[in-house]
Amino acid sequence: MTENTKGLRAEKIHFxxxxxxxxxxxxxxxxxxxxxxxxGPNGSGKSTFLDIISGFISPQKGIVYCNxxxxxxxxxxxxxxxxxxxxxSFYLNFDYTVHDVVMMGRHPxxxxxxxxxxxxxxxxxxxxxxxxxxxxxxxxxMQLSGGEKQRVMVARALAQDTEMILLDEVTSNLDINxxxxxxxxxxRLVKNEGRTVIAALHDLNMAAAFCEDLIVxxxxxxxxxxxxxxxxxxxxISQLYGVDTHLTRDPDGKRHIQFIYR
Amino acid sequence: xxxxxxxxxIPSLVAVLVITIxxxxxxxxxSISAGEICQILLSQLGLTLPxxxxxxxxxxxxxxxxxxxxxxxxxxxxxAVSGCVFQSILQNPLADPYTLGISSGAAFGASxxxxxxxxxxxxxxxxxxxxxxxxxxxxxxxxxFTLSSPSARLSSNSLILSGIIVSAILSAGISFIKFLADExxxxxxxxxxxxFIGKTWSDVLLLIIMTIPCTLLILVHHRELDIMxxxxxxxxxxxxxxxxxxxxxxxxxxxxxxxCVSVSGIIGFVGLIVPHLMRMILGPGNRLLIPCSFLFGCIxxxxxxxxxxxxxxxxxxxxVLTALIGGPIFCYIFRKNQLERWRA
Numbered sequence: 001m002t003e004n005t006k007g008l009r010a011e012k013i014h015f016x017x018x019x020x021x022x023x024x025x026x027x028x029x030x031x032x033x034x035x036x037x038x039x040g041p042n043g044s045g046k047s048t049f050l051d052i053i054s055g056f057i058s059p060q061k062g063i064v065y066c067n068x069x070x071x072x073x074x075x076x077x078x079x080x081x082x083x084x085x086x087x088x089s090f091y092l093n094f095d096y097t098v099h100d101v102v103m104m105g106r107h108p109x110x111x112x113x114x115x116x117x118x119x120x121x122x123x124x125x126x127x128x129x130x131x132x133x134x135x136x137x138x139x140x141x142m143q144l145s146g147g148e149k150q151r152v153m154v155a156r157a158l159a160q161d162t163e164m165i166l167l168d169e170v171t172s173n174l175d176i177n178x179x180x181x182x183x184x185x186x187x188r189l190v191k192n193e194g195r196t197v198i199a200a201l202h203d204l205n206m207a208a209a210f211c212e213d214l215i216v217x218x219x220x221x222x223x224x225x226x227x228x229x230x231x232x233x234x235x236x237i238s239q240l241y242g243v244d245t246h247l248t249r250d251p252d253g254k255r256h257i258q259f260i261y262r
Numbered sequence: 263x264x265x266x267x268x269x270x271x272i273p274s275l276v277a278v279l280v281i282t283i284x285x286x287x288x289x290x291x292x293s294i295s296a297g298e299i300c301q302i303l304l305s306q307l308g309l310t311l312p313x314x315x316x317x318x319x320x321x322x323x324x325x326x327x328x329x330x331x332x333x334x335x336x337x338x339x340x341x342a343v344s345g346c347v348f349q350s351i352l353q354n355p356l357a358d359p360y361t362l363g364i365s366s367g368a369a370f371g372a373s374x375x376x377x378x379x380x381x382x383x384x385x386x387x388x389x390x391x392x393x394x395x396x397x398x399x400x401x402x403x404x405x406x407f408t409l410s411s412p413s414a415r416l417s418s419n420s421l422i423l424s425g426i427i428v429s430a431i432l433s434a435g436i437s438f439i440k441f442l443a444d445e446x447x448x449x450x451x452x453x454x455x456x457x458f459i460g461k462t463w464s465d466v467l468l469l470i471i472m473t474i475p476c477t478l479l480i481l482v483h484h485r486e487l488d489i490m491x492x493x494x495x496x497x498x499x500x501x502x503x504x505x506x507x508x509x510x511x512x513x514x515x516x517x518x519x520x521x522c523v524s525v526s527g528i529i530g531f532v533g534l535i536v537p538h539l540m541r542m543i544l545g546p547g548n549r550l551l552i553p554c555s556f557l558f559g560c561i562x563x564x565x566x567x568x569x570x571x572x573x574x575x576x577x578x579x580x581x582v583l584t585a586l587i588g589g590p591i592f593c594y595i596f597r598k599n600q601l602e603r604w605r606a
Binding site: 056078085087094105108112 | 350353354355482485488489491492493494495496498499500501502503541545546547603
């Protein structure tokens with residue numbers, strides 16, 4: 001497998017719920033080793049797009065390739081060694097400990113009749129530490145706050161140790177410091193370990209500050225796709241959301257979006 | 263690495279179960295001591311029976327009491343394990359083996375068999391009633407799956423809803439059959455409340471063939487069961503073919519339940535309370551929860567059956583007893599737990 005087939009490629013994806021087209025003729029190539037932000041107004045198809053490229057749902061038309069191989073050719077257990085998703089919502093009805101929940105992230109690595117090994121425990125501890133939840137490790141998940149639960153789920157995905165990580169609005173429940181910390185961790189994984197992160201975000205400043213490339217969805221198709229500094233503009237935000245903004249630029253080129261409330 | 267709790271809990275529960283079985287076998291109209299029971303059991307393995315023991319005792323133990331005791335034990339274990347599975351898969355701690363309407367299906371099948379017998383069908387009742395009950399349970403399961411399957415993923419809400427709808431229709435059907443049965447309605451009512459009276463070794467054999475392999479198959483999936491409580495997206499992203507595993511485990515647990523119900527009638531609360539109690543004590547991890555629930559289910563239903571058989575002046579249907587004793591105990595524990603959580 002050559003280096004340039006690494007990553008995810010969607011070709012002419014079409015998906016509709018009943019008569020309502022959710023994604024229409026969408027094609028995009030996401031290269032390995034980059035931090036992608038997925039933005040767009042509510043209902044633009046962000047979550048559906050993530051569901052399709054993660055293999056959770058199949059598109060009615062079109063094909064998704066993961067590392068050059070058709071997504072449906074992977075067994076679920078094989079795919080889980082390459083790609084993981086942190087869903088926007090999840091159920092918590094049973095009182096597992098934080099450590100137990102993060103250990104579930106090792107499931108694809110542990111054969112059916114085996115128990116967790118030394119390496120699995122190390123991975124779990126590292127993930128817990130990276131997310132800053134070591135003090136919660138023995139606590140029961142149902143007693144945690146929404147933001148703490150969210151961080152446990154991210155830690156579980158990190159324990160899964162996959163080359164691609166898909167995040168669906170994971171920072172939406174978090175305090176600003178934890179949001180920043182998760183985004184920094186993800187950026188570090190991309191820069192240092194060459195992993196691929198695709199994060200659906202609705203905080204545009206967060207997307208502008210940490211992501212390398214942005215995929216802008218509108219009404220089920222890609223409106224713009226490219227490096228953050230080329231994509232983010234006052235005109236685009238006004239078109240997407242109908243809100244006036246004022247853009248400023250850091251000395252190091254980072255964009256800051258100031259919303260004008262009228 | 264095996265957690266120490268696994269090594270403590272399972273052997274202790276096995277020990278309690280064995281002691282309970284021996285004690286229960288000794289209790290009854292003729293009281294037989296534990297020592298004598300052990301000698302009778304050993305004599306089955308070829309040892310000679312001491313002459314001090316009454317010659318009728320081996321018959322009482324081996325042909326009357328043990329089949330009934332082992333039936334109760336296996337039904338208790340089977341229902342408790344099915345309860346674990348239904349609770350995990352439906353992501354709902356309040357689910358039980360009957361949530362999908364298996365009990366209603368079995369009850370309808372059994373009622374139908376009884377009314378046919380009343381109307382003059384000439385077939386052995388001991389064979390035809392369990393057979394109809396099992397067929398009713400399996401048919402219900404099929405209908406519930408078909409009703410909720412357009413989503414292809416058998417989501418827990420659509421399953422629970424389909425179960426409720428089908429149960430409601432079947433309940434009406436049972437009422438109609440009861441109406442038809444007129445003065446002989448007692449036979450139906452008695453079956454519906456569950457009983458282990460007159461169970462034989464063939465019942466025990468049937469239960470062993472179904473409940474033990476089903477429990478082992480379920481136990482093999484303990485990690486999947488844990489993960490599936492977090493919802494489909496979460497379990498799919500961990501490499502579980504959620505739709506397939508869910509269907510497989512629901513079918514296994516349902517078949518085990520269907521056999522239990524067709525042997526004993528409808529015994530409520532065991533499948534709800536036992537997994538719940540065990541979860542409060544041991545935590546929700548299915549690796550420990552499933553074997554411990556099985557063993558505790560065995561012990562609990564055997565105790566209940568022994569109470570109706572030995573201590574009550576007339577035999578109360580066991581389904582009534584489990585609900586009457588289990589319900590209030592459950593309320594108390596649940597309330598205590600809620601208060602603790604609320605204070606914390």
